[in-house]
Amino acid sequence: MVSEQGYHIAVVGATGAVGQKMLETLEKKNFPIKSLKLLSSSRSAGIKINFKGEEFTVEEATPASFEGVQIALFSAGGSVSKALAHEAVARGAVVVDNTSAFRMDENVPLVVPEVNEQDIANHNGIIANPNCSTIQMVAALKPIQDKFGISRVIVSTYQAVSGAGNAAAEELRQQSQAFLNGEELNPELLPVKGEKKHYPIAFNALPQIDVFQDNGYTYEEMKMINETKKIMHAPELKVAATCVRLPFFTSHAESVYVEVDGENVQVSDVQEALRHAPGVVLEDDPANQVYPTPLSASNKSDVFVGRIRRDLDNPNGFHLWVVSDNLLKGAAWNSVQIAESLVNNNWLK
Amino acid sequence: MVSEQGYHIAVVGATGAVGQKMLETLEKKNFPIKSLKLLSSSRSAGIKINFKGEEFTVEEATPASFEGVQIALFSAGGSVSKALAHEAVARGAVVVDNTSAFRMDENVPLVVPEVNEQDIANHNGIIANPNCSTIQMVAALKPIQDKFGISRVIVSTYQAVSGAGNAAAEELRQQSQAFLNGEELNPELLPVKGEKKHYPIAFNALPQIDVFQDNGYTYEEMKMINETKKIMHAPELKVAATCVRLPFFTSHAESVYVEVDGENVQVSDVQEALRHAPGVVLEDDPANQVYPTPLSASNKSDVFVGRIRRDLDNPNGFHLWVVSDNLLKGAAWNSVQIAESLVNNNWLK
Numbered sequence: 001m002v003s004e005q006g007y008h009i010a011v012v013g014a015t016g017a018v019g020q021k022m023l024e025t026l027e028k029k030n031f032p033i034k035s036l037k038l039l040s041s042s043r044s045a046g047i048k049i050n051f052k053g054e055e056f057t058v059e060e061a062t063p064a065s066f067e068g069v070q071i072a073l074f075s076a077g078g079s080v081s082k083a084l085a086h087e088a089v090a091r092g093a094v095v096v097d098n099t100s101a102f103r104m105d106e107n108v109p110l111v112v113p114e115v116n117e118q119d120i121a122n123h124n125g126i127i128a129n130p131n132c133s134t135i136q137m138v139a140a141l142k143p144i145q146d147k148f149g150i151s152r153v154i155v156s157t158y159q160a161v162s163g164a165g166n167a168a169a170e171e172l173r174q175q176s177q178a179f180l181n182g183e184e185l186n187p188e189l190l191p192v193k194g195e196k197k198h199y200p201i202a203f204n205a206l207p208q209i210d211v212f213q214d215n216g217y218t219y220e221e222m223k224m225i226n227e228t229k230k231i232m233h234a235p236e237l238k239v240a241a242t243c244v245r246l247p248f249f250t251s252h253a254e255s256v257y258v259e260v261d262g263e264n265v266q267v268s269d270v271q272e273a274l275r276h277a278p279g280v281v282l283e284d285d286p287a288n289q290v291y292p293t294p295l296s297a298s299n300k301s302d303v304f305v306g307r308i309r310r311d312l313d314n315p316n317g318f319h320l321w322v323v324s325d326n327l328l329k330g331a332a333w334n335s336v337q338i339a340e341s342l343v344n345n346n347w348l349k
Numbered sequence: 350m351v352s353e354q355g356y357h358i359a360v361v362g363a364t365g366a367v368g369q370k371m372l373e374t375l376e377k378k379n380f381p382i383k384s385l386k387l388l389s390s391s392r393s394a395g396i397k398i399n400f401k402g403e404e405f406t407v408e409e410a411t412p413a414s415f416e417g418v419q420i421a422l423f424s425a426g427g428s429v430s431k432a433l434a435h436e437a438v439a440r441g442a443v444v445v446d447n448t449s450a451f452r453m454d455e456n457v458p459l460v461v462p463e464v465n466e467q468d469i470a471n472h473n474g475i476i477a478n479p480n481c482s483t484i485q486m487v488a489a490l491k492p493i494q495d496k497f498g499i500s501r502v503i504v505s506t507y508q509a510v511s512g513a514g515n516a517a518a519e520e521l522r523q524q525s526q527a528f529l530n531g532e533e534l535n536p537e538l539l540p541v542k543g544e545k546k547h548y549p550i551a552f553n554a555l556p557q558i559d560v561f562q563d564n565g566y567t568y569e570e571m572k573m574i575n576e577t578k579k580i581m582h583a584p585e586l587k588v589a590a591t592c593v594r595l596p597f598f599t600s601h602a603e604s605v606y607v608e609v610d611g612e613n614v615q616v617s618d619v620q621e622a623l624r625h626a627p628g629v630v631l632e633d634d635p636a637n638q639v640y641p642t643p644l645s646a647s648n649k650s651d652v653f654v655g656r657i658r659r660d661l662d663n664p665n666g667f668h669l670w671v672v673s674d675n676l677l678k679g680a681a682w683n684s685v686q687i688a689e690s691l692v693n694n695n696w697l698k
Contacts, residue, residue, distance in 0.1 A: 152662070156505035156604035158554050158593065173529065180526055197638040203597040204644040205507050207604075207656050207670045212635040216616065216658035225661065238662035242604040242670070244507065247596055248552040255505035255556075255591040255604075267565065286561040289546040295553040307556050309565035312574065313501070313587035321556045321591070 006032030007343065010069040010093070012061050012084065013076030014038035015047055017166045018098055021332035022073050027052055029336060032343070039065050040076065063087035070348060071339050074098060075331065089125030094348055096338045098129040098331055100219075103227055110230050113337045114279040115142045120341050123349075127338050130231060131223040132330030133157050133243065133252050138231050139303040139329070140322045141258060143277035144270060145232060149261030152238040155224065158246050158253040159209060160294060161201060163326050164190060168201075169249050175202035176247065191245055206245040218243055251294035252330065254322040259314065267310055270318055274305050279329070284308050292323035300325055301333045355381030356692065359418040359442070361410050361433065362425030363387035364396055366515045367447055370681035371422050376401055378685060381692070388414050389425065412436035419697060420688050423447060424680065438474030443697055445687045447478040447680055449568075452576055459579050462686045463628040464491045469690050472698075476687050479580060480572040481679025482506050482592065482601050487580050488652040488678070489671045490607060492626035493619060494581060498610030501587040504573065507595050507602040508558060509643060510550060512675050513539060517550075518598050524551035525596070540594055555594040567592055600643035601679065603671040608663065616659055619667055623654050628678070633657050641672035649674055650682045 009026070013019040019040075026033065038049055039061035047058045059065065061080065066072060066088035074081045074088075075098035085095045085102065102108040109119035110128045115138050120127055130138070137155060144150055161168040168190055175185045179202045187198035191208040199206055210219035217225075224241040228234075260270075275282045283292045284306040292304030303324040311317030324330060342348050358375070362368040368389075375382065387398055388410035396407045408414065410429065415421060415437035423430045423437075424447035434444045434451065451457040458468035459477045464487050469476055479487070486504060493499055510517040517539055524534045528551045536547035540557040548555055558569035566574075573590040577583075609619075624631045632641045633655040641653030652673040660666030673679060691697050 154503055154606055156591075158507070158595070176525055177529055180522065180529075191638075195638060199642060200644055204642050205595065205597065205602050206642060207602070207640050208638065212638070215661075216635050216656070217661075240606065240660050240662065240666070240668065242505075242656070242668055244602075244604065246507070246554065248554065253554050253556070253593075255593065257503055257589065286565055289540075289544060289557060289561075291556050293548060293553050293555060295549055307565070307591070311589050312564075312566075313589065317589070319589065319591055 003032060003034065006034040008035045008068055008070045009033050010037040010039055010066060010072040012039045012072060012074045012080065014049060014058055015040050015044040016075060017162050017169070018075040018327055018331040021327040022075065022335060023049065023051055025328065025332045025336045031336060031339065037065060037069065041080070066091040066093050069093040071096065071342065073335050073339065075335070085126055094123065094342055095126045096129060096335045097126055098335055100131065100223060102126050103128040103130060104230065110227060111338055112138050112231055112334060113341055114139050114277070115231055116233065117341055120338060121345070121347050123347070129331065129335045129338065130227045131220070132163055132326040133159060133220070133254065134224050134227040134231070135330050135334050136252060136303045136322055136324035137224070137254055137256060138228055139279050140256070140274065140305050140320060142232065143273040143280065144258060144260060145234070147269070147273045148265050150237065150258050151261055152259040153228065154240045154257040156242045156255045157244055159243060160248050160250050160252055160326055161190065161245065162250050163252065164193070164245070172201050172247055172249065175200055179203055201245060201247050203247055207242070209243040209245050248294050250298040250325055250327060251323055252326045253294055256320045256322055257311070258318050258320065259316050260318065265316070267308055267318070270308050279303055280305060282306070291321060294323060297323040298325050299328070301328050303329055352381060352383065355383040357384045357417055357419045358382050359386040359388055359415060359421040361388045361421060361423045361429065363398060363407055364389050364393040365424060366511050366518070367424040367676055367680040370676040371424065371684060372398065372400055374677065374681045374685045380685060380688065386414060386418060390429070412440070415440040415442050418442040420445065420691065422684050422688065424684070434475055443472065443691055444475045445478060445684045446475055447684055449480065449572060451475050452477040452479060452572070453579065459576060460687055461487050461580055461683060462690055463488050463626070464580055465582065466690055469687060470694070470696050472696070478680065478684045478687065479576045480569070481512055481675040482508060482569065482603065483573050483576040483580070484679050484683050485601060485652045485671055485673035486573070486603055486605060487577055488628050489605070489623065489654050489669060491581065492622040492629065493607060493609060494583070496622045497614050499586065499607055500610055501608040502577065503589045503606040505591045505604045506593055508592060509597050509599050509601055509675055510539065510594065511599050512558070512601065513542070513594070521550050521596055521598065524549055528552055550594060550596050552596055556591070558592040558594050597643050599647040599674055599676060600672055601675045602643055605669045605671055606660070607667050607669065608665050609667065610665070614665070616657055616667070619657050628652055629654060631655070640670060643672060646672040647674050648677070650677050652678055
């Protein structure tokens with residue numbers, strides 16, 4: 001049951017992979033809700049969704065939907081955000097947008113609360129939620145940046161199919177069963193919906209997430225590079241990324257190489273910095289085979305870090321293995337954290 | 350049918366994942382064989398194997414097995430090589446060893462024929478076949494080293510389960526079906542046979558291949574680091590590796606960052622160097638979504654390279670995506686290539 005106390009909330013894209021997780025997270029974290037509107041494209045309108053024991057009917061999102069809404073959580077694709085976010089703001093809502101539509105807009109804060117919560121204070125109605133693979137990396141890098149300074153990051157990702165939505169997860173499930181049955185695979189969606197070519201994801205690895213840019217990088221790689229600099233307030237930080245889609249359902253993993261500025265930094269210093277960092281859990285004990293994996297990190301809010309070791313050639317270089325649930329900290333939970341911050345700091349305006 | 354012309358060959362570990370591929374490769378490449386002995390542990394002795402239409406019975410490998418053998422291909426684990434390789438050499442055989450037993454022995458050449466074939470000439474009876482993940486990387490790096498010089502390599506791997514043998518592949522198959530059925534997974538083998546802890550590999554990623562060393566690196570990572578320097582004759586080369594086991598059956602992929610010495614090297618220069626390199630196939634056309642994947646590289650002898658792009662911060666830095674069948678170029682085919690070289694160059698001694 002929604003409470004008499006609380007806020008008027010809308011969730012746009014309520015039937016999607018992230019939207020479902022947003023509702024679960026709002027419920028689990030007991031976010032104070034006075035009224036809840038579940039919005040979507042016309043295609044999903046009419047679907048019934050249960051929230052705290054109450055049944056809600058999904059409505060088609062239109063500009064008028066946002067009348068009276070205080071916080072609108074958007075996760076229905078960039079085109080929906082571009083069409084409706086400003087309409088929501090014009091009607092008094094603050095938008096927390098999980099698409100890439102406004103992330104690099106200089107008037108829009110791009111926020112991971114553990115890293116740059118204060119940026120929310122400067123919002124002009126829209127706050128952008130970063131790309132999933134970026135969020136977990138900066139959450140792990142921030143404590144290292146704060147304590148030692150960092151100058152360079154090279155990341156190779158191991159990304160779950162749910163980052164491409166429920167349909168991609170279903171494609172992995174169907175293809176996996178077909179492969180085990182010795183049947184033909186018929187790729188129709190991955191690596192990118194609507195692209196010219198599709199490749200099997202089952203028992204495979206696809207070095208393409210999102211479309212290619214003219215410079216040979218994918219848009220996903222450029223998101224990691226550009227968003228990391230913006231969130232960390234470090235335009236001079238060197239960031240390189242290779243993004244790879246893999247056949248698992250949930251949680252992204254990342255092999256991260258980072259160069260620190262500090263002299264004589266030890267592995268134990270890096271571990272200590274991460275051990276006490278908000279939203280980060282250190283799982284790093286090689287002697288006992290303790291390290292995070294996508295399965296172990298799934299359905300949890302935190303960012304898990306292990307395999308911390310010094311580069312054998314560069315005393316300022318360290319290697320990390322960073323894993324987090326891409327639908328929670330990478331999307332829904334980070335969005336709800338931003339909403340909590342808006343409320344708790346009286347930044348709704 | 351084995352030929353009257355040719356050599357007396359033994360395959361040790363003939364029933365294993367790599368042993369099977371060695372036999373397939375000897376047959377496919379029509380290696381000149383006068384007699385063939387299939388050897389194994391006592392556990393697999395008695396198994397019948399078909400080779401060129403003739404049935405062979407696997408025998409238990411003993412020192413006496415190698416009487417009259419000219420070339421012995423070993424792939425039955427390090428302990429078998431340590432126990433029997435010198436016995437084979439004492440009886441006049443040249444051993445091509447696919448285990449890690451002798452790779453870093455300074456009296457043993459460690460060879461990828463496209464990279465350092467001439468080292469075979471200096472053998473003392475044993476030639477080591479490098480680690481699978483190392484072979485494909487150095488095959489891709491060598492043309493770049495030759496043309497521009499290289500100073501630094503940082504690699505994150507995406508490795509298939511067959512690198513851990515047939516039983517690991519079967520574990521992935523069974524766990525995948527169990528996961529799809531909603532049943533419990535019961536990991537018993539991966540990440541490392543005989544280790545204290547086992548983790549699910551189905552729909553997961555395990556940042557551990559082989560056992561951990563005291564420095565926090567796994568033995569697989571140290572193999573990539575040390576073997577690369579030895580094969581490339583570059584003790585000063587900086588190499589860092591993170592090795593990850595993934596839920597696919599065959600072919601390893603690698604995200605490789607390489608720094609070249611040459612000034613003003615362009616992406617097209619790197620592509621050109623690789624386009625004409627022996628054993629390497631360039632599959633690099635982002636505009637048409639052309640890049641290699643584990644499924645596309647499987648059952649092929651070559652090393653496939655794509656996603657070549659310049660680092661956005663370091664003009665001497667390049668990123669590559671390198672894929673090859675870990676059982677063929679990574680093991681069986683490289684071993685047979687060494688055997689071919691021994692024969693063709695009259696280096697059997």
